[in-house]
Amino acid sequence: TKHFPVRRRGRAALTGPRRAVQAVDDVTLTLQRGRVTALVGESGSGKSTVARLLAGLYPRTGGDIKLHGETVNIKHGKAFRAYARRVQMIFQDPFASLNPVHTVRYHLTRALKIHGRAGDDLEKSLHDLLSRVQMTPPERYIDKFPHELSGGQRQRVAIARALGADPEALLADEPVSMLDVSIRLGVLNLLRDLKERLHLAILYITHDIASARYFADETMVMYAGRMVEGGDSETITQNPAHPYTRLLIDSAPDPDRLVGGAAELDPGEVPAERGAGEPPSLIDPPSGCRFHPRCPVAMERCKTDLPPRFEVDDAPGHWAACWLYDGAAR
Ligand code: SF4
Ligand code: MG
Numbered sequence: 534t535k536h537f538p539v540r541r542r543g544r545a546a547l548t549g550p551r552r553a554v555q556a557v558d559d560v561t562l563t564l565q566r567g568r569v570t571a572l573v574g575e576s577g578s579g580k581s582t583v584a585r586l587l588a589g590l591y592p593r594t595g596g597d598i599k600l601h602g603e604t605v606n607i608k609h610g611k612a613f614r615a616y617a618r619r620v621q622m623i624f625q626d627p628f629a630s631l632n633p634v635h636t637v638r639y640h641l642t643r644a645l646k647i648h649g650r651a652g653d654d655l656e657k658s659l660h661d662l663l664s665r666v667q668m669t670p671p672e673r674y675i676d677k678f679p680h681e682l683s684g685g686q687r688q689r690v691a692i693a694r695a696l697g698a699d700p701e702a703l704l705a706d707e708p709v710s711m712l713d714v715s716i717r718l719g720v721l722n723l724l725r726d727l728k729e730r731l732h733l734a735i736l737y738i739t740h741d742i743a744s745a746r747y748f749a750d751e752t753m754v755m756y757a758g759r760m761v762e763g764g765d766s767e768t769i770t771q772n773p774a775h776p777y778t779r780l781l782i783d784s785a786p787d788p789d790r791l792v793g794g795a796a797e798l799d800p801g802e803v804p805a806e807r808g809a810g811e812p813p814s815l816i817d818p819p820s821g822c823r824f825h826p827r828c829p830v831a832m833e834r835c836k837t838d839l840p841p842r843f844e845v846d847d848a849p850g851h852w853a854a855c856w857l858y859d860g861a862a863r
Contacts, residue, residue: 534558534595535582539816550760554815556582558598558758563735565700569725571737571749571766573781577812579758584704587736588622589613618648621695627687629809631679637663637690638675644697661695669721680834685716689723702734703727710739720749742781746770751850754778757813763842764851774845774853776806777824822855832856 538552549760557579579774585591589607604814607618624630640658645651652658666689668707709717728735745752752769754762755844762775825835842857
């Protein structure tokens with residue numbers, strides 16, 4: 534859970550009730566090595582905040598992070614550094630995440646040194662990292678500056694830098710949405726290949742549910758800071774249970790398109806926002822089910838009662854936080 538306090542000025546700061554943006558509320562997810570888990574939602578749904586919480590970049594308002602069943606004490610410097618090394622983040626904009634005045638060599642050397650992995654033969658370690666991300670021959674790229682590389686190559690360098698830590702998990706926040714459509718698939722395929730060869734757990738954050746179907750083993754859907762549906766990607770995209778997931782799929786330009794189909798969308802444009810209504814304010818989110826003001830099949834109880842996760846019995850592990858699946862009521 535992550536709530537950001539809202540700062541106010543003047544009298545209201547002293548007298549009014551404390552307010553907070555309830556950006557992430559009671560989100561639970563498990564990453565597994567060798568699997569890609571997609572976290573899908575429109576902008577402002579809290580999905581990037583989840584990644585930052587997992588990376589330890591924000592303090593949590595509540596909840597725990599566990600690694601191999603052990604609670605991680607992210608306030609304890611040494612324990613946090615050990616954890617942070619296992620869990621590496623990849624950001625949306627590879628140009629912003631690389632320092633323009635430094636070469637590929639510098640970025641990768643620094644990552645290896647920070648994580649104590651520079652070894653006796655640094656040159657070989659650097660070449661190995663570049664080969665891992667299919668930048669071959671490595672000599673062609675190693676002394677280049679970020680501006681001398683394409684967007685896709687820059688993202689590959691960012692991935693290589695993350696691999697420099699020898700992580701168990703990658704947290705990839707919209708890793709291809711700023712790249713040209715023609716190269717998105719290549720970068721996703723690279724991540725999938727790395728998942729298999731290095732047995733990585735990958736959290737894939739995206740607003741594009743069609744790409745989740747293509748790329749992720751498991752898909753979780755977020756709406757207004759809460760998780761609303763989860764299950765294997767095929768089930769979620771072919772047989773969505775939650776009314777919000779249906780809206781997300783129906784309002785995508787072409788439900789069967791793969792990654793390339795997002796061609797007509799500007800970066801950051803979110804298909805779901807073409808659906809009815811707008812996402813709610815998270816300062817004062819709707820009571821009950823947060824989706825109820827937009828939900829075409831909302832019932833009376835939805836306005837007051839928060840739906841827990843209910844099993845959807847069409848596939849193992851499929852669940853929806855929606856009163857339609859309340860077994861007791863059926
Ligand atoms: Fe719609 Fe109610 Fe289900 Fe929420 S709980 S998605 S309002 S039917
Ligand atoms: Mg985001």
